[in-house]
Amino acid sequence: MKIITTGGLLLALFLGQELFxxxxxxxxxxxxIRGYGHSGLNYEQIDDNDADLSFVGxxxxxxxxxxxxxxxxxxxxxxxxxEDGEVKVGFEYADFNYVLNKYITVRAGKFLLPFGTFxxxxxxxxxxxxxxxxxxxxxxxxxxxxxxxxxxxxxxxxGSGKINYSLYMVNGPVLVTSAMxxxxxxxxxxxxFEDNNGNKxxxxxxxxxxxxxxxxxxxxxxxxxIAGDAGGEYENVAARLYAFDFSYVKQISAIxxxxxxxxxxxxxxxxxxxxxxxxxxxxxxxxxxxxxxSNAYFGQLSYRPSMASGFIKNIEVVGRYSxxxxxxxxxxxxxxxxxxxxxxxxxxxxxxxxxxYQVTESVGGHGNAGSSRRTGMYAHWALGF
Amino acid sequence: MSKVRIISTLTAVFLFLVTLYSCEAQKAAASQKTGAxxxxxxxxxxxxxxxxxxxxxxxxxxxxxxxxxxxxxxxDEIDKIVxxxxxxx
Numbered sequence: 074m075k076i077i078t079t080g081g082l083l084l085a086l087f088l089g090q091e092l093f094x095x096x097x098x099x100x101x102x103x104x105x106i107r108g109y110g111h112s113g114l115n116y117e118q119i120d121d122n123d124a125d126l127s128f129v130g131x132x133x134x135x136x137x138x139x140x141x142x143x144x145x146x147x148x149x150x151x152x153x154x155x156e157d158g159e160v161k162v163g164f165e166y167a168d169f170n171y172v173l174n175k176y177i178t179v180r181a182g183k184f185l186l187p188f189g190t191f192x193x194x195x196x197x198x199x200x201x202x203x204x205x206x207x208x209x210x211x212x213x214x215x216x217x218x219x220x221x222x223x224x225x226x227x228x229x230x231x232g233s234g235k236i237n238y239s240l241y242m243v244n245g246p247v248l249v250t251s252a253m254x255x256x257x258x259x260x261x262x263x264x265x266f267e268d269n270n271g272n273k274x275x276x277x278x279x280x281x282x283x284x285x286x287x288x289x290x291x292x293x294x295x296x297x298x299i300a301g302d303a304g305g306e307y308e309n310v311a312a313r314l315y316a317f318d319f320s321y322v323k324q325i326s327a328i329x330x331x332x333x334x335x336x337x338x339x340x341x342x343x344x345x346x347x348x349x350x351x352x353x354x355x356x357x358x359x360x361x362x363x364x365x366x367s368n369a370y371f372g373q374l375s376y377r378p379s380m381a382s383g384f385i386k387n388i389e390v391v392g393r394y395s396x397x398x399x400x401x402x403x404x405x406x407x408x409x410x411x412x413x414x415x416x417x418x419x420x421x422x423x424x425x426x427x428x429x430y431q432v433t434e435s436v437g438g439h440g441n442a443g444s445s446r447r448t449g450m451y452a453h454w455a456l457g458f
Numbered sequence: 459m460s461k462v463r464i465i466s467t468l469t470a471v472f473l474f475l476v477t478l479y480s481c482e483a484q485k486a487a488a489s490q491k492t493g494a495x496x497x498x499x500x501x502x503x504x505x506x507x508x509x510x511x512x513x514x515x516x517x518x519x520x521x522x523x524x525x526x527x528x529x530x531x532x533x534d535e536i537d538k539i540v541x542x543x544x545x546x547x
Contacts, residue, residue: 099516140520148524172526175533193528200505228530230489237530280530287499291471319471322503331502422506 113453209369245274245298274298363402371395409435423457493542
C-alpha cells in the first residue's frame, strides 16, 4: 500500500513537473493583441457662427500580431470608431512580412505606405502629439495612406550612419471624375481595392540617418501611377507624387529634455484633363480644366523636460504649422494654413492627455468661395495597450 | 511653398546637419554600440521610449520583429535591443 502511495506521489510529482515545465516553455509561434483607444472633447467654431461642442472619436483600434517564426510576421489593424451617428469599422492594414535576409523584408497585403512619414509612423493617436492631423492628411488629404500590393524594405549601416529603403507596387490611385462626384472632380482617391486600370502604382522611400546616434533622418519618397479608369477618356491620366520628410529627436542635457522636430512636404501633380459642370438652367454640361497640382506641408516641434523631477517631466509642449494648397480652378480649390499649440501630460509612454488650440484660415474649399477662420479647442486622451 | 522658402529651409536644414555631424562624427558607429545605447537612441524617434519592464521575453521577440520591419531597423540593432530588453525587463 505504502509503495503504491509513494509510487503514485512520485508519478504525480513527475507528471506535475513535466506539465509545469512545459507551461513555461515559450511556443515558437506567438499571437499577440495590442492596439489603442482614444476619444475626446472638441469645441469648434467657424467664423462667428455658433460653436460646436461635442465628444468625439471613441476609437478602439486593436492590432493583431502573429509571429509565425523569427522571420514571418502577420500584422493587422482594425479601427472601430463612432462617426456620424454610427459605428465605422476601418480596415487599416493586414499584411504578412517575411524577412528574406539581413537587408530585405518582403511585405504583401494591405499596408500603410511609407510615403513621407506621417501616415506610417506618426498618425496613431498615442503617437501624434496633437489631437488633429496636419492639413493635407485624412479626409480631403492629398497623400496616399495605404495600398494593396507588395513591398520590399530594409535597412543597412553605411559609414557611421545608416540608410533605409522601401520600394512597393500597389493598385494605385483613382481619379475622381465629374460623373463620380462633380464637387471633387480631379481629386485622387487612394482606396483602390480592385484596380480600376491594369496599371500599378510604383512608389518608394529612401531614408538617410547620417549621424551615428540616429537622431536625424531625412527622407525622400515618390509614388507614380495611372489614375484614370481603363478604356475611357481618362485612361492616360497619370499621377506623380513626391514627398520630403525630416525628423530630429534627441534628449539634450543643456535643455534638460527631449527636443522633437518633425516635418513633411508633399507634392501631387496630376496630368491635365477635362471635367464637366452643369450650370443651373443648362442641359448640356460645359467642360473646364485646370492645372492639377496640390501641395501640403507641416513642421512640428515639441519639447518635454524629461530630465526634470516630479510631474514636470511628464509634461510636453508642442507647436505645429501646416499648410494645404489645392488647384486653382478646381471645385475643391483651397488655400489653407493652420497653427496648432498643445500641452500634453504623459501618464505612461503610451497614454496621454492632450489639450490643444488651433486656428485654421482658409480661402475656398468645397464649393465655398469665401474665406473662413475656424478655431478649435481639443481635450483628448489616448491609451496604447 | 515659394522657391525662396524652400531654398532657405533646405539651407537651414543643411547647416544644422553639418553642425550636428561635426559633433557626432567621431563617436562610435552602431556596430560598436550596446543594446542599451541603441534602445535609447532608436526607440525614441517615433514614439516615447518604451520601458523594458512592460513586456515579457516572448512579447519582446514579437515586438522586436514588428519594429524591425515598421521602423526599418538593421538586424544588428534590433538583435541587440531585444537582447537588452530581455535582460532588464
